[in-house]
Amino acid sequence: MVLCRNCGSQTIIKTSWTATNPGRKFYCCISRRGGCGFVDWAEGPSCQRAIDVFRHFMHEQQHVTVANQASEIRHLQDEALTMAVKYTRVKMLLLFSWVFFVLYYVVH
Ligand SMILES: [Zn+2]
Secondary structure, eight states: OOBOTTTOOBEEEEEOOSSSSTTOEEEEEOOTTTOOSOEEESSOOOOHHHHHHHHHHHHHHHHHHHHHHHHHHHHHHHHHHHHHHHHHHHHHHHHHHHHHHHHHHHHO
């Protein structure tokens, strides 16, 4: 357990996902007041090969995410079109039911 050098509270280990330090672990203060802002690296800098592999992985992950979002957008557009058609049908049914009701009321 590493204690905060500023306030003596406990620290937790988090993982950096920045472009310059992808996957690098660091300590972060978790004092009751929301942390005092203390952070320190838990391990030395990654080698360039590891950084390149992480960046490649993160880049690929972004492509997968964008592809999934595009698929979800197409699905939601189809669903919105279907709902618009159903909404129009319900409006027409309501209109015809009122017309039928008025005609029935006038005739009888
Ligand atoms: Zn602290």
